[in-house]
Amino acid sequence: MNLRFRLATPEDFPHLLAMVRAFYAEDQIAYDAALVEPGLRTLLAEPACGAALLLEGDDVAEAGYITLGWCFSVEQGGRFVLLDELYLAPAARGRGWGRQALALARDWAIVEGASVMRLEVNHHNARAKALYLSAGYRDDERDILTLPLAVSPAGLHP
Structure with missing residues (x-):
């Protein structure tokens, strides 16, 4: 049986959000509605940001989803996903x-x-990492570090 996708639209938000919440709970990702929900709405409404693919199979109508976001890197040769x-x-x-x-x-x-597709995988998810490596992704032996740039209500950085 084959898997297929359709591009999600803003009307798919509630359905997609339910799967996002299930994924976050399962993969131990902190769910912050104030961040996730506006980000998901933007992705669905603005194709320049990327896309959400709703996955479907012959006998599984709600097989899952993929979110893809556009980025740019000189090192990666330009625009990448x-x-x-x-x-x-x-x-x-x-x-x-x-x-x-x-x-x-x-x-x-x-x-x-896109010139390249990159992804990140949680350290505890060895099964997913093995899948990605077997599909041709390489471990660049780098860590992803994050600096939150949230703006306070007054418009000043904390």
Whole structure:
């Protein structure tokens, strides 16, 4: 059985958000509605930011989702795609669909003109990392560090 996708639209927000929440709970990602929900709405409304792919299978209508975001890097040769999130619902697992989902995301990125696709994986998720490595991703042996740039209500940085 094959996996396929359709581009999510703003009307898909509630359905997609339910899967996002399930993914965050399962992968031990802190869910902050004040960050996640506006970010997801922007992604759905503004194609220049990227895309959300809703995954479907022949017998699994809600197989999961992928979020993809546009980035730019001189080192990476220009515009590239961040595979931000990949989630397969429990009913969609164990079918080889993880590899198919990666191929769908890759094909979307190629058609859209990306030079590279990158992703991040949590240290505790060895199974996902093994899938990514077997699909041709390489471990650049770098750590991702984050500096929050949140602006306070007064417009000043904390």
